[in-house]
Amino acid sequence: MNNSDPLKNIRVVLTQPSHPGNIGAAARAMKTMGLSALALVRPHQFPHPDADARASGALDVLQHAQVHDSLAAALNDCVLAVATSSRQRELRHEMMNAREAARELLARAVSHPVAIVFGNETSGLTSEEAGLCQVWARIPANPEYASLNLAAAVQVFTYELRMALALDGAAQAAEFAPAALGQVEQLYQHFEQTMAHAGFHDPANPKRLLPRLRRLFARARLEAEEVNILRGFLKAVDKLRR
Amino acid sequence: MNNSDPLKNIRVVLTQPSHPGNIGAAARAMKTMGLSALALVRPHQFPHPDADARASGALDVLQHAQVHDSLAAALNDCVLAVATSSRQRELRHEMMNAREAARELLARAVSHPVAIVFGNETSGLTSEEAGLCQVWARIPANPEYASLNLAAAVQVFTYELRMALALDGAAQAAEFAPAALGQVEQLYQHFEQTMAHAGFHDPANPKRLLPRLRRLFARARLEAEEVNILRGFLKAVDKLRR
Numbered sequence: 296m297n298n299s300d301p302l303k304n305i306r307v308v309l310t311q312p313s314h315p316g317n318i319g320a321a322a323r324a325m326k327t328m329g330l331s332a333l334a335l336v337r338p339h340q341f342p343h344p345d346a347d348a349r350a351s352g353a354l355d356v357l358q359h360a361q362v363h364d365s366l367a368a369a370l371n372d373c374v375l376a377v378a379t380s381s382r383q384r385e386l387r388h389e390m391m392n393a394r395e396a397a398r399e400l401l402a403r404a405v406s407h408p409v410a411i412v413f414g415n416e417t418s419g420l421t422s423e424e425a426g427l428c429q430v431w432a433r434i435p436a437n438p439e440y441a442s443l444n445l446a447a448a449v450q451v452f453t454y455e456l457r458m459a460l461a462l463d464g465a466a467q468a469a470e471f472a473p474a475a476l477g478q479v480e481q482l483y484q485h486f487e488q489t490m491a492h493a494g495f496h497d498p499a500n501p502k503r504l505l506p507r508l509r510r511l512f513a514r515a516r517l518e519a520e521e522v523n524i525l526r527g528f529l530k531a532v533d534k535l536r537r
Numbered sequence: 538m539n540n541s542d543p544l545k546n547i548r549v550v551l552t553q554p555s556h557p558g559n560i561g562a563a564a565r566a567m568k569t570m571g572l573s574a575l576a577l578v579r580p581h582q583f584p585h586p587d588a589d590a591r592a593s594g595a596l597d598v599l600q601h602a603q604v605h606d607s608l609a610a611a612l613n614d615c616v617l618a619v620a621t622s623s624r625q626r627e628l629r630h631e632m633m634n635a636r637e638a639a640r641e642l643l644a645r646a647v648s649h650p651v652a653i654v655f656g657n658e659t660s661g662l663t664s665e666e667a668g669l670c671q672v673w674a675r676i677p678a679n680p681e682y683a684s685l686n687l688a689a690a691v692q693v694f695t696y697e698l699r700m701a702l703a704l705d706g707a708a709q710a711a712e713f714a715p716a717a718l719g720q721v722e723q724l725y726q727h728f729e730q731t732m733a734h735a736g737f738h739d740p741a742n743p744k745r746l747l748p749r750l751r752r753l754f755a756r757a758r759l760e761a762e763e764v765n766i767l768r769g770f771l772k773a774v775d776k777l778r779r
Contacts, residue, residue, distance in 0.1 A: 303555055329679040352682050394700070434696065435703050437571040440594050443692070447566055450689040451696050454676065458636070461677055481734035495773035507766055515757035526750055535777035 301404035302329045305456060306368050307449060308376075310336040310424055311415045319349030319357060320446030321413075326353035328453035333360040334369045334410070347444075366412065366424045367480065374407040374473035375400065375516065378420055378428035379448060381441040389430050389514050396432035397455035398463065403516075405474055411452055416445050426506070427476065429513035474517040481511060482522050489529040543646035547698060549691060550611050550618075552578040552666055553657045561591030561599060562688030563655075568595035570695035575602040576611040576652070591688075608654065608666045616649040617642065620670035621690060623683040631672050638674035639697035653694055654666055658687050718761040724764050731771045735741060737764045 298411040307325055312318050318341060322333055331456050333356050333379045335341055341362065350357050377396045391399065396411070412428055414420035425431070434443060434451050443451070474482075486508055490496035496504055515521075549567055554560050560583060564575055575598050577583055583604065592599050605611040612618050619638045623673060633641065638653070643649050654670055656662035667673070676693050685693070716724075729747055732738035738746055757763075 320686065320689075323684075323686060326682045327685045327689075351686075352684055392694075402560050410713045435699055436569050437699075441585065442565075442594055443569045444562065444565060444593075444688075446686075447562075447569075447689060447692040450685070450692055454635075454693050454696075456776065457677055457679075466681070490770055490773070493770070493773040493777055495770045511757055511759070511763050515753050517753070521749060521753050524746065528732055528735065528737045531732070531735040532774050535735060535774070 298306050300329070301401055302456060302460060303331060304404040305330055305400055306332040306334050306369070306373065306408060306410040307364075307453070308334045308336060308366065308410050308412045309338070309445070310366055310412060310420065311339065312341075312413075312445065313339050313416050314445075315340045315343030315346040316349045317416060317445040318343075318360075318442075319346035319351075319353075321361050321449040322346075322353040322356035322360070324446050324450035325453055326356050328450075328457040330453050330456070331356055331359065332408075335360055335362045336366050336369055337364065338362065352365040354480045360490045365429055367477075370412075370427055370475045371475065372408055373410045373446060373476050375403045375409040375430070376413045376428040376476060377409075377430045377432050378425045379411060379413050379432050379434075379452065380419055380425075381433060381436060381443065390428055391432045393432055393452050393455045394459075396430055397452065399430060401456060401459045401463065403473065413448060426509060427480075429516065467503070471518045471520065474519045474522045478519065478522050479512065479517055482512075482517070482526055485526055485529045489532050493535060540717040540760055542571070544698060545573060545628065545742075546574050546650050547572055547642055548574040548611070548615065548650060548652040549695070549764055550576045550578060550608065550652050550654045551580070551687070552608055552654060552662060553581065554583075554655075555581050555658050556687075557582045557585030557588040557686040558591045559658065560585075560602075561588035561593075562686075563691040564588075564598035564602070566594045566692035567695055568598050570692075570699040570738075572580060572695050572698070573598055573601070574650075575599070577602055577604045578611050579606065581603065593759050594643045608669055612652050612654075612669055613622060614650055615652045617645045617651040617672070618670040619651075619672040619674050621653060621655050621674050621676075621694065622661055622667075623678060623685065624674060624768040632746045633672055633674045635674055635676045635694050638672055639694065639701045641672060643698060643701045655690060697762045709765050716761045716764045720761065720764050721754065724754070724759075724767055727768055727771045731774050732773060737744045 346357055347354060377400060400409050434448060487505060491498050588599055589596060619642060642651050676690060728750055733740055
């Protein structure tokens, strides 16, 4: 956590990147815009000479990169995660363009770690990975050929973050403490159990109930105290007998 | 000259690029943003397999690239040329950032060809080359490491051009039906009753529970279907006995 430079609280997460050269080029893009926190989820090859070569003067970003087994682990202490994609929106996500997402990330990064998540070069983010994020962000692109290189997409988003800082300045810290994403995931699990207990949710036939709940609360950007209130209510419900 | 799509009137000029891979990556960046006119001034190696490989789905941009002996020849029919650089301004140029330069280019591209000029990867634009341009544009960058990859710089400028074009377009209508406020008030009443029933809320000593719930859901801007889901869950809880 860095209280003086919000760009240092913005983590770039690459999930399952195939080409080590792209990891290096992403590190270079980040450093040119003043970001330094890089996280890799199950990279196919890392470390690798191609990553070092394409990083150019940003070897330090590569050397400090954190490698994780899962996206959930990479996001555990973050209060906001933005999924990037060239695909159209999914039902459950709040949709933003890169500029809007940068403002949202920066506003929270003043006081807490946040993340921007990029999927595999070919397949993008899995549905499960996207479900861990609260906002879906797209770079407006040519509909006939929207395939930005991974590092090029990192360059555009980090450029927008730097522009947002230059134009808006550091926003005021939020008045209330936002919930950590690990805490929010526990809330979703609790909702699922309690809804099943109440006979409202059938785990064998879940339909779209849980994705809809995730979407609602993702949009709200839950605070820590709100998660406590909702879990307190669910605990009280758990004590009721059918 | 294309009268219907101003992006087609914006020429990307690379002067003396050293690495053919960068030419290909620049072509890909251009195509993702809807540009197609690429001009090369004395490229060190072109055509080249590395250019083709990095162009990915933008081979057509490479195949139509114009090769010139001089920057003056590449700019001959243009009405505006913007020089890009990470260096500080030169006295003789009007200075803009990438966003301002994109607006300026787009405004003229509606009716005439214009150009955005990128120098050699290491040495940038020569003084003579810069002298052929009317505007000097910079991508705001980390003062300690401002060295964007050539294709990454092309990506940022062409992204700003596409954004400048998009911001003139009409906003989209909301896709989901928002909840009526009366419906939301009924949800709050239902929450209050069910929380009391579950022993989580004491109507004689309400504290700040209900204002906190209101605040959370106000921020989410509830949709009609989400209110139905939450009330369905509360009804299921109401059927449970203490």
